[in-house]
Structure formats: C-alpha cells, structure tokens
Amino acid sequence: KTRVYRFGNKTADGNRSMKNLLGGKGANLAEMSAIGIPVPPGFTITTEVCTEYNELGREAVIALIKDEVEQAVASIESQMGATFGDKDNPLLISVRSGARVSMPGMMDTVLNLGINDEVVQGLAKRTNNELFAWDSYRRFIQMYGGVVLGMKPESKDDIDPFEEIMEHLKHKRGIELDTQFTVQDLKDLVYDFKDAVKKRIGKDFPTNPWDQLWGSVMAVFNSWNGDRAVYYRTMHGYPADWGTAVNVQAMVYGNMGDNSGTGVCFTRDAGTGENVFNGEYLINAQGEDVVSGVRTPQQITKLGSQRWAVLATIDEQERFEKYPSLEELMPEIYNELNEYQEILEKHYRNMQDMEFTIQDGKLWILQTRNGKRTGAAMVKIAMDLLKEGMITEKEALLLMEPNKLDELLHPVFDTAALKRAHVIAQGLPASPGAATGKIVFFADEAAKFKNSILVRIETSPEDLEGMNIAKGILTARGGMTSHAAVVARGMGKCCISGAGALKINYKARTLTVGDKEYHEGDWISLNGSTGNIIEGKVATMEPELSGEFAELMILADKHADMKVRANADTPNDARVARNFGAQGIGLTRTEHMFFEVDRIKAMREMILSDTVKGRKQALEDLLPMQRSDFEGIFEVMEGCAVTIRLLDPPLHEFVPHQLATQKELADEMHISLQAVKNKVAELEEFNPMLGHRGCRLGNTYPEITEMQTRAIIEAALNLKERGIVTKPEIMVPLVGTVKEFEFQKNIIVNTANAIFEERNETLEYSVGTMIEVPRATLIADLIAEKADFFSFGTNDLTQMTFGYSRDDASKFLPIYIEKGILKVDPFEQIDQEGVGQLVKIGTERGRSVKPDLKVGICGEHGGEPTSIEFFYNTGIDYVSCSPYRVPIARLVAAQAAI
Numbered sequence: 010k011t012r013v014y015r016f017g018n019k020t021a022d023g024n025r026s027m028k029n030l031l032g033g034k035g036a037n038l039a040e041m042s043a044i045g046i047p048v049p050p051g052f053t054i055t056t057e058v059c060t061e062y063n064e065l066g067r068e069a070v071i072a073l074i075k076d077e078v079e080q081a082v083a084s085i086e087s088q089m090g091a092t093f094g095d096k097d098n099p100l101l102i103s104v105r106s107g108a109r110v111s112m113p114g115m116m117d118t119v120l121n122l123g124i125n126d127e128v129v130q131g132l133a134k135r136t137n138n139e140l141f142a143w144d145s146y147r148r149f150i151q152m153y154g155g156v157v158l159g160m161k162p163e164s165k166d167d168i169d170p171f172e173e174i175m176e177h178l179k180h181k182r183g184i185e186l187d188t189q190f191t192v193q194d195l196k197d198l199v200y201d202f203k204d205a206v207k208k209r210i211g212k213d214f215p216t217n218p219w220d221q222l223w224g225s226v227m228a229v230f231n232s233w234n235g236d237r238a239v240y241y242r243t244m245h246g247y248p249a250d251w252g253t254a255v256n257v258q259a260m261v262y263g264n265m266g267d268n269s270g271t272g273v274c275f276t277r278d279a280g281t282g283e284n285v286f287n288g289e290y291l292i293n294a295q296g297e298d299v300v301s302g303v304r305t306p307q308q309i310t311k312l313g314s315q316r317w318a319v320l321a322t323i324d325e326q327e328r329f330e331k332y333p334s335l336e337e338l339m340p341e342i343y344n345e346l347n348e349y350q351e352i353l354e355k356h357y358r359n360m361q362d363m364e365f366t367i368q369d370g371k372l373w374i375l376q377t378r379n380g381k382r383t384g385a386a387m388v389k390i391a392m393d394l395l396k397e398g399m400i401t402e403k404e405a406l407l408l409m410e411p412n413k414l415d416e417l418l419h420p421v422f423d424t425a426a427l428k429r430a431h432v433i434a435q436g437l438p439a440s441p442g443a444a445t446g447k448i449v450f451f452a453d454e455a456a457k458f459k460n461s462i463l464v465r466i467e468t469s470p471e472d473l474e475g476m477n478i479a480k481g482i483l484t485a486r487g488g489m490t491s492h493a494a495v496v497a498r499g500m501g502k503c504c505i506s507g508a509g510a511l512k513i514n515y516k517a518r519t520l521t522v523g524d525k526e527y528h529e530g531d532w533i534s535l536n537g538s539t540g541n542i543i544e545g546k547v548a549t550m551e552p553e554l555s556g557e558f559a560e561l562m563i564l565a566d567k568h569a570d571m572k573v574r575a576n577a578d579t580p581n582d583a584r585v586a587r588n589f590g591a592q593g594i595g596l597t598r599t600e601h602m603f604f605e606v607d608r609i610k611a612m613r614e615m616i617l618s619d620t621v622k623g624r625k626q627a628l629e630d631l632l633p634m635q636r637s638d639f640e641g642i643f644e645v646m647e648g649c650a651v652t653i654r655l656l657d658p659p660l661h662e663f664v665p666h667q668l669a670t671q672k673e674l675a676d677e678m679h680i681s682l683q684a685v686k687n688k689v690a691e692l693e694e695f696n697p698m699l700g701h702r703g704c705r706l707g708n709t710y711p712e713i714t715e716m717q718t719r720a721i722i723e724a725a726l727n728l729k730e731r732g733i734v735t736k737p738e739i740m741v742p743l744v745g746t747v748k749e750f751e752f753q754k755n756i757i758v759n760t761a762n763a764i765f766e767e768r769n770e771t772l773e774y775s776v777g778t779m780i781e782v783p784r785a786t787l788i789a790d791l792i793a794e795k796a797d798f799f800s801f802g803t804n805d806l807t808q809m810t811f812g813y814s815r816d817d818a819s820k821f822l823p824i825y826i827e828k829g830i831l832k833v834d835p836f837e838q839i840d841q842e843g844v845g846q847l848v849k850i851g852t853e854r855g856r857s858v859k860p861d862l863k864v865g866i867c868g869e870h871g872g873e874p875t876s877i878e879f880f881y882n883t884g885i886d887y888v889s890c891s892p893y894r895v896p897i898a899r900l901v902a903a904q905a906a907i
C-alpha cells in the first residue's frame with residue numbers, strides 16, 4: 010500500500026476527497042496543486058502511518074516508509090533545484106501536522122528544517138541575504154526545540170525559554186521587534202538557544218537534516234496524542250484512531266526582506282458572512298507571525314485597511330504610510346491572490362480560509378480550507394451561495410451546522426468586548442445567550458437590581474419567578490437537564506450550570522472562586538454559549554433575525570418531512586414557538602402553571618387537605634386559572650395540535666420548606682403550624698423521581714384529572730364559540746401498565762362527556778400517553794389499543810433505563826465521560842444503543858396494532874441534532890423541543906431527510 014502521496018508542479022497523487030487518508034491539509038494541498046494553484050512541492054505521509062506508529066513505534070515505522078520518503082524528498086529537490094542538507098544550495102522543508110478535521114493550534118509544525126551551522130552559510134551566500142539565513146536558523150531552533158525536544162515553559166506561569174532569551178536580548182539592545190535584530194544578534198541567539206537546549210536536555214542540538222526530519226515527523230505523530238489534541242478531540246468526539254497525517258513541503262520564505270511576506274485571508278467575512286475578500290498580512294515575516302500578534306498585521310484589501318483605520322483611530326495618511334494594504338503595496342501580487350481566492354471558492358463551493366506566502370515577489374498558496382464562521386455568517390454565506398447559483402438548496406441546508414443557529418436566537422456579547430473579558434471559571438453551557446448583571450443569591454431577591462444574575466448552588470421550582478426576572482442563571486451544581494437548565498432553555502434565558510469551581514455561601518452572601526470573593530451586587534457576566542463566567546460587565550448586542558435566516562427556514566421546511574413542535578407552558582412560550590415556526594405544541598407541562606405565586610397557594614391547599622372535599626374545594630379555585638392558560642395557548646396555536654400533559658410533579662415540590670412560608674400557610678388555612686409540618690414530612694419521599702407522581706397522582710386523586718380535563722375541554726369549547734379551531738391532545742404521564750392508562754382515560758372521557766352534555770356541544774380531542782417508563786415500551790402494543798397517540802418522554806426514559814437520577818448525575822457523569830466509560834451525556838444526546846432501542850421497540854409495537862399511530866418525542870433530546878436524526882430514522886412523526894430550539898430542529902429535520 011502507498012504510504013506517501015506527492016504533490017507539486019500542477020500534479021498530485023491525492024485529491025480533496027481523501028481527507029481521511031491525507032488529512033484536511035494534505036488533501037487540499039493535493040487538490041490545489043492539481044488545479045494549478047502554485048503550491049510548494051511536497052508530500053503527505055498518511056494518517057494510517059500515524060496509527061501504525063502508535064502500534065509499532067518509531068524504528069519500525071521509519072523502516073516502513075524510509076524508501077518512499079527518500080524518493081519523495083528527491084522529487085522535491087529536483088522540482089526546487091536545491092538539495093536537502095546541501096552546504097551550497099540547500100533545500101529547507103516544513104513538517105506540518107494535519108488531521109482529517111482542522112484542529113486549530115492543537116498540533117505541531119516545524120519550519121525551515123534541514124538547516125545547521127554549515128547549511129546556514131550556504132543559504133546566506135546563495136541568497137546573498139545573511140539576515141534572512143540566520144533568521145531562518147533562529148526560527149528553526151526555536152520551533153524544533155519546542156516541538157521535538159520539549160523546550161516548553163516548565164510551569165504554567167513560566168514564559169517560553171526561547172522567548173525569554175529573545176526578550177533579554179531585545180532589552181539589552183533597546184529594540185522592540187524581531188525584525189530589528191542584526192545578523193550578529195541572530196547568531197548570538199542561535200548560540201544561546203542551542204546552549205539552553207543542551208543545558209535542559211543534556212544533548213546537543215541535532216545537526217543532521219535527516220535526523221531532524223525523522224524527529225519532526227515522529228513529533229507530529231506524537232502531537233496527536235498530546236494533551237491539547239486529546240482534549241480537543243474528546244470535546245468534539247473525534248476518535249483516537251483517526252490519527253494525523255504529516256505534510257512535508259519545500260519552504261518558501263516570507264522572511265527574505267521587504268519584497269516578501271506572509272498572510273491569511275478569507276474569501277468572505279467569517280463574522281458577518283458579507284461577500285468581501287479580506288485578510289491580514291505582514292511584510293518580511295514567516296509562519297504564525299501574523300496570528301501570533303508579534304507585530305500589528307496589515308489588511309489585504311484597501312477597503313479593509315480603511316475600515317481598520319477607523320477602528321484603530323488613525324488617519325488616512327498614517328494608515329497609508331505605516332500600514333498600507335497589500336492591494337496598495339503590491340498590486341500585482343494582490344491581483345493574483347484575488348484571482349486564486351475566487352478560483353478556490355468556486356472550486357470548493359464554500360467560503361475558504363487560506364494561507365499564503367510571498368517570497369521575493371512570487372506568490373505561493375500554503376493552505377486552503379472551509380473557513381470557520383459565526384452562526385450569522387454561516388446562514389448568510391449559504392443563502393448567498395445559493396442565490397449566486399454556486400450550490401443547490403440541499404447543499405445550502407447541508408452547509409449548516411445546526412447548533413450554530415443558536416447564536417442567532419439569543420442576545421449575544423459584543424465580540425470585541427469578549428476579547429478583553431476576564432474569565433473566572435467555566436460551567437456547562439446550559440442555555441445559550443449573554444447575560445450581564447449583579448449577583449443575587451436568592452430568587453425572591455432577583456428584582457433587587459435592574460439587571461441581576463441569580464447565583465445558586467442549584468435551583469428549585471420555587472425559584473421560577475426569580476429565574477424569570479434575572480437576566481441569567483448560574484448554578485454550582487446540576488447538569489444539562491437540571492432544573493435550572495431546562496427552565497432556562499425554555500425561557501430562552503442564559504444559563505450556566507454545574508460550575509463546580511464556585512463556592513457559594515448563602516449566609517455570607519458570597520461567591521468564591523479560587524481565592525477571589527464576590528459579593529451580592531457585584532457585576533458578573535455569563536456566556537451561556539461557552540459556559541464562561543466572566544468578571545464584571547460585558548457589552549451585549551441584540552440578535553438580528555436577518556432576512557436570510559427566515560429564507561433558510563422556509564427552505565428547511567420544504568425539504569423536511571418530520572414535523573417540529575415546541576414545549577410551551579404559557580401563551581407567551583407558545584407565541585415565541587410559533588414565531589420560530591413550531592407546527593404545534595408537543596408538551597405543555599401543567600405543573601409549571603402552578604408555580605406562580607397566586608396559584609401555588611391554592612395548589613398547596615389542595616395538597617395539604619386530607620379529604621376529597623377539601624381537595625375539590627382547592628381545585629375549584631385552580632380551575633379558572635388553568636382554563637384561561639389553556640385558552641391563551643390554544644388561541645396562539647390556532648389550528649395546530651396542542652398536547653397537554655396532566656399533572657406530573659413529585660408533590661413535595663409544592664409544599665413550603667421554609668419556616669416563614671409554612672407559618673404563612675398555616676395562618677391562611679387556619680390550621681396549626683405543626684399540621685403543616687407534619688404534612689410536609691409525610692410527603693417527603695426517599696425517591697421522589699420514582700415516587701408519587703405522574704398518573705399515579707391522577708389515579709389516587711382522580712379529582713385532579715377531572716379538574717384538568719374540565720379546564721382543557723372548557724377552554725377548547727370557549728374558543729370554538731369564538732370560531733377558533735383547536736386540536737387538544739390530552740396526555741397521561743408516566744404510564745407503565747395498561748390499567749393505569751385506562752383508569753385515567755375513563756376519567757377524562759367521562760368528564761368530557763359530562764361537559765358536552767352540560768353545554769350541549771361537542772369537540773374533537775384525543776387521549777394519548779407519554780411513553781417514559783421502560784415497561785411501557787415493552788407493552789406498547791397493549792397500550793396502543795387504548796391510546797390515540799404516543800409521546801416519548803426521553804428524559805425520564807433515559808433516567809429510568811440507565812437508573813441515573815438526572816438531578817444527581819452531575820456528580821458522576823463528568824467523570825464517566827472523562828474516563829471514557831460513557832462517550833457523551835445520555836441526557837444530552839439520546840443513547841441510541843440502549844434507550845434508543847426502547848424508542849424503536851415502543852414505536853414498532855405500538856404501530857403493530859395501530860399502523861397510523863402518531864408518535865412524537867418530547868424531552869430535551871427533541872432539540873439535539875444527533876438525536877433528531879435518530880428519531881427521524883426511527884419513523885417518529887414529530888419532535889418537540891424548547892421554543893428557542895425550534896429553528897435548529899427544523900433544520901436538522903431537513904438535513905436528515907436529504
């Protein structure tokens with residue numbers, strides 16, 4: 010088999026489709042070479058060799074590829090007319106990493122390889138440029154030392170050992186920039202660098218070019234298993250066996266003087282998506298100089314340069330003299346570059362991010378790839394490419410990274426402000442968005458400041474109102490499906506959960522991170538998209554739902570055949586959902602309606618009463634409130650199906666746990682404080698999640714189901730009177746046996762019939778069930794005989810199938826994921842292997858008796874891309890997710906169908 014693929018001189022062994030084998034960089038270098046873009050010649054050692062290296066080790070792998078590599082180097086030599094290691098006419102090369110996906114900054118590259126004390130003389134003579142030759146040598150020792158010999162800072166707060174030497178010299182010489190070094194300075198640096206290496210590793214710096222080459226190749230392989238790369242890989246779920254390719258390529262020199270330079274450019278604006286060519290470059294520079302910030306880079310285009318001057322607040326004259334654009338400084342090179350960027354964008358049919366180098370007036374392209382971009386840019390670029398006729402509708406949809414749409418749906422931080430931000434800790438990005446406010450520690454004090462951030466160890470349903478008032482929510486405990494997280498996502502409110510580094514002291518009203526202490530009223534900011542917790546205020550901007558975004562959604566619906574509904578508990582949620590294109594409500598959690606202040610009292614009275622009569626009395630008070638809620642939701646969702654789930658909370662969540670509130674309640678109900686306390690204790694459960702909840706509640710207290718049914722049916726009838734079409738779907742939660750469902754259904758049907766009789770009017774409605782207890786999936790055929798529809802509650806189903814309490818899982822899930830026991834959090838992505846099977850079985854068995862049984866998904870997975878795709882392939886009719894994820898789900902539904 011071939012282990013080395015060559016490219017250069019307008020030909021190549023590989024091409025762009027071979028990313029898995031050649032890595033992204035290698036595949037695109039081959040492709041560019043083949044279509045005639047000037048790429049320095051070179052070759053790619055495949056990712057398979059990386060895997061072989063991990064198994065066989067260094068010597069065995071060198072033996073495997075030695076011949077191929079030597080021949081490929083010879084081929085570069087003949088194309089460049091120079092010889093590797095030659096004293097008079099030396100060829101220098103770069104050794105570049107390149108995995109199949111781009112992992113920016115995660116792996117290593119060595120430039121100017123093949124140089125030593127003799128070669129540097131030859132290079133100087135040959136180019137008649139001593140400064141350049143010694144600068145290249147100095148750079149090589151620095152990079153090789155760092156990457157291959159491990160000359161890195163010894164601790165986190167140390168500076169780079171080579172940088173330290175350079176800083177020292179700069180200080181001594183009273184200069185600021187690398188470009189100000191003299192030949193003698195560079196010679197001194199090379200000497201001092203080598204000395205430092207010898208001191209630290211006890212060996213001489215390798216002088217043999219071939220030793221240098223093999224050393225670098227192995228170092229690149231090793232970098233695949235380096236800490237940074239492993240972290241990045243795990244974060245994105247890239248498997249370890251992908252490996253990295255190694256690209257070896259002839260050097261082109263951007264550091265040869267004022268007629269040379271290097272830069273990066275984008276075919277479109279990666280921030281906004283605007284169709285403007287843009288980028289940055291530096292004269293007399295090499296490699297990473299542009300991005301590393303050693304000097305202020307200049308703009309590629311004149312337009313960009315002028316825009317930049319405004320930001321930098323310098324006038325036109327100064328701009329032109331000190332920071333001219335490439336377009337102004339080297340118009341011919343600029344025109345050529347502009348030509349290539351157009352060719353490459355057309356060729357790849359996507360926005361490109363390119364690297365280039367100018368060597369003594371000649372332009373070389375060193376890399377191209379699909380550019381990373383913001384959510385806004387992603388949408389605009391795809392829709393523009395579609396309009397320009399470059400891509401098809403389906404291709405435009407597939408260009409979308411669904412989760413990135415999130416950025417368009419919530420307020421966002423100002424990008425410039427974010428760069429200066431001081432991040433104090435990180436938690437889970439539970440609900441995206443940007444929030445800035447003053448710290449409060451208690452929900453009922455959220456209104457204390459105009460903008461507040463609610464900081465809690467964890468939140469409870471009693472905090473709902475405060476959560477709604479606060480600009481953002483930060484918790485020290487809890488995962489992605491913790492109370493705080495779910496509620497916040499539903500509200501579209503920024504939330505960071507499970508930030509374990511936070512020490513919260515309610516009594517002292519302090520938040521401590523490390524040795525820093527924050528107090529109530531201190532400003533903090535939350536970046537809900539990254540999980541970053543930032544000290545102080547950060548400016549935000551309102552999101553713009555641009556025209557392209559709406560167009561994209563229309564396109565998505567055109568290609569999707571799975572429906573998308575929303576989870577909404579209030580008319581307001583429903584309105585948001587409908588605006589985002591929800592085709593129905595898949596889940597209304599009626600218990601959330603009871604948490605509001607004036608209602609929770611009636612609710613508590615109901616729970617605390619010992620008699621049916623007492624309960625009925627309290628329910629009477631609740632009926633009109635529920636009815637008006639349902640009317641509101643039905644009205645917003647006119648013509649669409651609305652699934653309402655009957656009450657499903659553990660009862661103890663409703664009773665007050667604080668003494669003051671208990672007293673208040675006792676007074677109001679004219680019972681003793683002790684009676685309240687007794688009831689609270691009585692309701693306390695060992696395992697509330699497996700306790701007295703769901704249909705178990707409705708079956709033990711049928712009057713609750715009666716009241717809720719009445720509220721739903723009466724609301725629908727009231728709207729019918731006003732000529733508004735409703736499609737109520739009443740859903741029974743937590744069913745595990747057929748009888749459980751039948752009992753509830755009887756109550757519902759009897760209540761509805763009674764109302765129809767009272768009002769002499771009827772209405773169509775359906776009665777279905779949540780499938781969330783594993784047992785229900787197994788007897789789904791029996792349940793389907795009685796139920797009109799199924800909706801999988803995948804949160805509970807996951808919880809019960811794994812036996813993981815989702816409110817306690819944050820204690821062990823992160824460790825499980827870190828250790829690789831679990832690949833991902835199953836509350837975030839549906840576990841296709843296990844829980845997914847139950848979804849499949851439940852659907853199949855249900856449809857075996859009712860072929861057209863409507864099956865939906867409610868639960869957090871309904872808004873998660875990989876899960877949505879799985880549900881689509883399982884034949885689910887619709888997914889239901891929080892309103893703010895509806896556009897994402899619509900997009901994924903389209904992608905799944907393509």
Ligand code: ADP
Pocket residue numbers: 049102103104105106113114115116117118120258259260261262263295296297364365366375376
């Ligand atoms: P990364 O993947 O981190 O971007 P690269 O392999 O692209 O690393 O290399 C880092 C820098 O070195 C880039 O700016 C690249 O353009 C430059 N570079 C790499 N190979 C060469 C070469 N043969 N000649 C000149 N510059 C090079």
Ligand code: MG
Pocket residue numbers: 364376
């Ligand atoms: Mg690069």
Ligand code: MG
Pocket residue numbers: 657742781802804805
């Ligand atoms: Mg449930």
